Each structure stands twice: as structure tokens, then as C-alpha cells.
Amino acid sequence: MAKYLLKRIFYMILTLFLVATITFFLMKMMPGSPYANEAKMTATQKAIMNKQYGLDKPVIEQYITYLAGAAHGDFGISFQYSNQPVSSLIGARLGASAQLGLQALVVGIILGIIIGSIAAVNQGTWIDSTATIVSIIGKSVPNFVLAVLLQYYIGLKLGWFPIAGWGEAAQTIMPTIALSVGPLAETARFIRTEMVDTLSSDYVELGKAKGLSRIEVIRKHTLRNSMIPLVTLIGPYAVALMTGSMVIENIFNIPGIGEQFTKSILTNDYPTIMGVSMVYCFGLVVILLLTDIVYSLIDPRIRLTD
Amino acid sequence: MDQDASNVKITPESFEHVEKGDTQSAEHISGPSLSFMQNVWIRFKSNKAAMISAVIIIVMVVIAFGSSFWINNSSLVKSAPQYANLPAKWKGFDWLNGLNGKIKQNGVWTDAYASVPAGKYFVAGTDYLGRSLAQRIIYGTKISLIVAVVAAFFDLAIGVAYGIISGWKGGMTDNIMQRIIEIISSVPTLVIVVLMLVVLKPGITSIILALAISSWTTMARQIRAETLSLKNEEYILAARSLGESTFKIATKHLIPNLSSIIIIQTMYTIPSAIFFEAFLSFIGIGISAPETSLGVLLNEGQKNFQFLPYQMWYPAAVLCVLMIAFNLLGDGLRDAFDPKGQR
Numbered sequence: 017m018a019k020y021l022l023k024r025i026f027y028m029i030l031t032l033f034l035v036a037t038i039t040f041f042l043m044k045m046m047p048g049s050p051y052a053n054e055a056k057m058t059a060t061q062k063a064i065m066n067k068q069y070g071l072d073k074p075v076i077e078q079y080i081t082y083l084a085g086a087a088h089g090d091f092g093i094s095f096q097y098s099n100q101p102v103s104s105l106i107g108a109r110l111g112a113s114a115q116l117g118l119q120a121l122v123v124g125i126i127l128g129i130i131i132g133s134i135a136a137v138n139q140g141t142w143i144d145s146t147a148t149i150v151s152i153i154g155k156s157v158p159n160f161v162l163a164v165l166l167q168y169y170i171g172l173k174l175g176w177f178p179i180a181g182w183g184e185a186a187q188t189i190m191p192t193i194a195l196s197v198g199p200l201a202e203t204a205r206f207i208r209t210e211m212v213d214t215l216s217s218d219y220v221e222l223g224k225a226k227g228l229s230r231i232e233v234i235r236k237h238t239l240r241n242s243m244i245p246l247v248t249l250i251g252p253y254a255v256a257l258m259t260g261s262m263v264i265e266n267i268f269n270i271p272g273i274g275e276q277f278t279k280s281i282l283t284n285d286y287p288t289i290m291g292v293s294m295v296y297c298f299g300l301v302v303i304l305l306l307t308d309i310v311y312s313l314i315d316p317r318i319r320l321t322d
Numbered sequence: 323m324d325q326d327a328s329n330v331k332i333t334p335e336s337f338e339h340v341e342k343g344d345t346q347s348a349e350h351i352s353g354p355s356l357s358f359m360q361n362v363w364i365r366f367k368s369n370k371a372a373m374i375s376a377v378i379i380i381v382m383v384v385i386a387f388g389s390s391f392w393i394n395n396s397s398l399v400k401s402a403p404q405y406a407n408l409p410a411k412w413k414g415f416d417w418l419n420g421l422n423g424k425i426k427q428n429g430v431w432t433d434a435y436a437s438v439p440a441g442k443y444f445v446a447g448t449d450y451l452g453r454s455l456a457q458r459i460i461y462g463t464k465i466s467l468i469v470a471v472v473a474a475f476f477d478l479a480i481g482v483a484y485g486i487i488s489g490w491k492g493g494m495t496d497n498i499m500q501r502i503i504e505i506i507s508s509v510p511t512l513v514i515v516v517l518m519l520v521v522l523k524p525g526i527t528s529i530i531l532a533l534a535i536s537s538w539t540t541m542a543r544q545i546r547a548e549t550l551s552l553k554n555e556e557y558i559l560a561a562r563s564l565g566e567s568t569f570k571i572a573t574k575h576l577i578p579n580l581s582s583i584i585i586i587q588t589m590y591t592i593p594s595a596i597f598f599e600a601f602l603s604f605i606g607i608g609i610s611a612p613e614t615s616l617g618v619l620l621n622e623g624q625k626n627f628q629f630l631p632y633q634m635w636y637p638a639a640v641l642c643v644l645m646i647a648f649n650l651l652g653d654g655l656r657d658a659f660d661p662k663g664q665r
Binding site for chain 2: 293
């Protein structure tokens with residue numbers, strides 16, 4: 017286990033190093049500069065600007081400075097917001113995104129488990145078909161379409177929840193719903209398949225034969241065992257939530273990383289793009305490692321070796 | 323029962339002569355012999371949802387691509403401000419609000435076509451520049467489909483080649499190739515796509531490239547796993563001992579046996595590519611005006627959603643139907659190819 021973890025951490029660092037390197041040189045290759053449009057700048061002014069952002073040094077030196085900074089979370093200074101370090105720009109927005117992502121994940125997984133298990137227990141009935149239809153629609157309808165519809169019909173027409181913004185608990189409800197639909201649909205499908213399998217396994221038959229009640233068989237033997245492999249889906253969910261947050265945060269005007277990412281892309285704010293990319297990559301590799309460890313802890317049959 | 327067993331006399335008359343058995347009829351196969359693909363087709367046909375989805379997709383593809391003769395980008399960029407923001411109007415639907423050219427303003431249905439010459443109508447209304455929304459949706463669907471299908475094709479080509487090479491070569495090559503996949507797949511797709519789009523000029527080509535580069539790893543992994551088991555099959559051994567070249571073994575023996583994985587995986591790649599294109603164009607970093615795609619239409623429709631909801635509803639509906647159809651088709655194909663597998 018310790019050897020496996022060391023190896024995994026080595027690959028994590030290698031991944032992050034490669035991403036940092038590739039993003040750095042990609043951004044260096046980009047034509048134009050952050051102030052290409054400021055036509056009225058004299059050569060001296062440009063030189064001063066270059067010096068301020070460290071753009072006058074050789075590329076290799078810039079690269080080493082960047083790597084050294086990135087290693088402890090310093091991604092340089094934003095092109096867009098002068099004098100604002102990228103790290104503090106991201107840091108200020110991390111909370112909102114993390115909260116939204118976590119809420120959506122929890123809501124999606126819990127509702128998904130409920131819908132999926134109800135469908136599995138009532139396999140072949142209209143309840144099952146309804147759940148299947150719900151999960152297909154949930155999987156197919158893009159979350160940003162749903163977000164716009166929620167915002168207009170629930171937020172504006174019915175006025176149940178605030179239309180946009182961030183801060184109060186009520187403002188988090190609609191974005192959470194919009195983001196959670198993807199994980200919900202996926203979880204429901206997954207749990208249903210797993211439970212249908214488990215329901216026909218020998219130990220469930222034994223439980224029934226021993227005279228356990230239906231509820232007990234489902235709760236203790238079926239659902240618990242079906243939920244274990246769900247851990248492996250958390251990585252893909254995290255990826256989907258990162259993608260989703262980018263557009264959901266824009267629609268609901270939430271000051272999160274996703275919204276910042278979109279802004280930075282549209283304004284060619286390279287340091288911020290690189291910083292946010294690194295934060296996303298870091299988040300994902302950590303989540304993947306954690307889910308692997310958790311999986312081996314809750315299911316002793318899984319051994320963390322090659 | 324009380325008869326003693328020793329009293330039973332067995333004489334030749336005790337036996338009855340039976341005609342020689344008709345082994346032929348016992349071994350008779352009543353059903354027609356079916357090939358693998360025929361079986362797949364029978365299973366697929368019985369799945370109503372998948373069949374309907376297939377029909378919907380075919381109809382949409384035919385409309386989207388068949389319209390190329392009438393609808394092209396040069397006619398679509400022409401604006402006609404006198405027809406701007408007209409709602410949908412259908413002939414003979416005067417009684418149905420929503421299809422009679424009336425629009426709700428301050429709670430009252432008013433005729434938006436009052437200043438438009440009689441006989442001129444748009445089945446899905448017009449956008450803010452007076453361009454027919456129906457035409458733009460059809461054209462946008464075409465672009466979205468092209469992006470998705472071409473991206474899926476590249477994804478397939480890279481993934482299949484990579485997976486076969488990795489699985490076939492084995493050893494060190496496989497090890498290195500798998501580590502590369504591990505590294506790539508622990509980078510979020512979003513980051514790869516965004517970096518590609520930042521470096522390349524936003525547009526159809528770069529979206530296709532970005533999607534293909536970021537999504538081939540799943541295909542490569544599945545193909546490798548299957549190649550690993552196929553390579554120990556006897557017919558592969560036979561082909562090798564007969565001196566068949568590796569390339570020929572791959573194309574003649576491996577790929578046909580991998581076809582079900584390839585088809586299923588491609589069917590799942592297409593809707594995710596459609597989603598990604600719409601998503602990127604929606605936030606404004608994918609395809610942008612004057613080019614049109616479903617994402618661009620959603621982006622434009624969203625701006626006026628409060629007053630002209632139809633401008634978002636129609637493209638959204640088309641996008642959702644397309645996504646649902648592709649997902650159901652993918653599920654149907656998976657069940658048809660692999661009836662024992664997970665459902």
C-alpha cells in the first residue's frame with residue numbers, strides 16, 4: 017500500500033509538472049501580448065510593463081521562475097487585474113465553487129441513490145420505467161439549458177428563489193439543482209444496475225431465506241453493497257462538475273473559479289488561465305487518489321497494488 | 323406389487339419392436355442460422371426506444387444535410403431588420419397562441435406580424451436580425467452534427483490505433499503507453515479543450531481537434547483491454563504462425579472483433595461531443611457568430627429569453643432531442659451487442 021501510494025504521488029507530481037510545462041510553453045507560443053491593443057503605448061512604456069510582469073527575461077528563466085512559483089501556489093500576476101496575484105484571485109473564488117460543487121455532488125448522489133434503488137426494487141414496473149426516463153432526460157438535457165429554464169420559470173416567474181447572486185443559502189438552491197442533475201442521472205442508472213445484480217445474488221437469497229424483512233434485505237445487504245462501487249464515479253463527477261460550474265456560475269453570476277476562468281479566456285489573461293488550469297488539475301489528481309484510497313478502505317477485496 | 327420379482331419371466335415377446343429412431347429430426351435446427359450481426363439486429367429491433375431514436379437521428383441528419391442545397395451560410399448571414407424578432411407563425415393555426423404569430427407582451431397576446439406583408443411567415447420565427455430561426459436551427463444542427471461526428475471519428479481513429487498497438491506490443495511499450503494515458507486522463511477534459519481553444523483560433527476546426535485530443539483515452543483503454551485477451555486466441559496464433567503481417571492481423575482479425583466496442587463507444591462519444599460544442603459556444607469560446615451552431619443559437623436566445631422565450635426554446639428542444647436520441651441509441655446498441663452485459 018505504502019509503495020503504491022508513493023508511486024501514485026510520484027505520478028501526480030509528474031502530471032502536474034507536465035501540465036505546468038505544457039501550459040507555460042503554449043501560452044508563450046501565443047501571438048500577441050496582453051497589451052497588444054493598447055496602441056498608444058511608447059516603447060519605454062512597453063519596456064516598463066514587460067519588466068513589471070517579468071516578460072523581459074529569457075524564456076527559460078521565466079519558465080523556472082514560473083515552476084518555482086507554481087510549486088507553492090504562486091502563479092504570477094494577472095494581466096487583467098493589475099497588481100492582483102493570480103493566487104489571491106483564485107483563492108478568493110475557491111470557496112464559492114467548492115461549496116457549489118460539493119452541494120451538487122451530495123444532492124445528486126443522494127437523490128440518485130434513492131431514485132436508482134426505488135427503480136431496482138420495482139424492476140419492470142412503471143416506477144422503473146419512469147426512473148429510467150428521468151435518468152435519460154437528466155443525462156441528456158445540458159445543465160446550462162436547465163439552468164436558464166430554472167432561472168426564468170422558477171426564479172423570475174414564480175419568484176421562489178433569488179434569480180442570481182451568491183451569499184445567502186437561498187441563492188445556492190437553483191445552481192445546485194442545475195449542477196446536480198448530471199450526477200443524479202448517472203448515479204440513478206448506476207445504482208439501479210448494481211442493485212438489480214445484487215438482488216439476484218446468493219447472499220440476498222440467503223437473507224430472504226433466513227426470514228429477514230424485505231426492507232432489511234434491501235437496506236443491509238443490497239443497497240450497501242451496491243453503493244461501494246459508486247466511489248469510483250466521484251472522479252468523473254468532479255470533472256463534470258468543473259465543466260458545469262464554468263457555465264452555471266456565469267448564468268447565476270456566482271463569484272467562483274469557473275466564472276473567472278471564462279472571463280480570463282475571453283480576455284486572454286494567460287497567467288490566470290494557467291493558474292486555474294493548474295488548480296483544476298490539482299483538484300482532480302487529489303480527488304482520484306482519495307477515491308482510490310477510500311475505495312480500498314471500504315471494500316477490503318480491493319487491494320491497492322498494480 | 324405383491325408379485326415376487328423372481329416370478330417375472332422375460333420372454334422375447336415382452337419386448338416391443340421400435341422402428342429405428344429418426345435421429346435426423348432430433349438434431350434438426352428449426353430456426354434459421356443467424357450470424358452475429360443478424361442477432362444484433364434482431365435484439366436491436368425489439369428495443370423500441372432505440373429504434374425510434376435511430377429514426378429520429380436519421381430524419382434529423384437527412385434534414386440537416388439535405389438542406390445544404392437551400393440553406394448555406396451566405397444566405398444565413400443576410401439580415402432583414404424589418405422582420406426582426408417575429409414569433410412562429412404557421413398557416414392555418416390562427417387559433418393557437420404560439421403558432422399564430424402572436425406574442426405575449428405585458429400579459430396580452432399581440433400580433434407581431436401586423437407590419438409584415440401578408441403571406442410572409444416564419445415557422446419558427448426570426449432572430450434579432452430578422453433571420454429565419456428555422457433555417458438557422460437546421461444549419462446549426464448540421465454544424466453541431468459535423469463537429470460531433472468528425473470529433474468522434476478522430477477519437478475513434480486515435481483510440482483504436484493506440485489501444486491496439488499498446489495491447490498487441492505489450493511489455494515496456496504497453497507500460498509506457500498506459501502511463502501516458504493515465505497522465506492524460508487525470509487532466510480534466512475542460513482544461514485540455516480550453517487550452518487548445520486558447521492556442522488555436524476558436525472555430526469549427528479547433529473545436530473538433532480539441533474534442534478529439536481530449537476524449538480518445540476511454541476508447542484506447544477499452545480497445546487495449548480487449549486486444550490483450552484477443553491476442554491469445556487460437557485464430558490469431560494461427561494467423562501469426564502462417565506469417566501474416568501484424569498490420570493485416572490488426573485489420574482482418576482484431577478490428578472486426580473489436581467492432582462492437584468501437585461502435586458502442588463512438589455512439590457515446592457523439593452526444594458528449596455535441597454537449598461540449600454547445601457548452602463552449604454557449605459561453606462564447608467555441609463557435610461564434612457569424613458561424614452558427616446549436617450552442618451559438620442558445621447563447622443568442624438566452625439573451626432575450628425573458629421577452630422572446632421561443633428563441634431559446636426551439637434550439638434547446640432540438641439539442642435535447644438530439645442528445646436523448648443519441649443516448650438511447652447508444653444504450654440500445656450496447657444491449658444489442660452485449661446482451662449479457664450490464665443493463
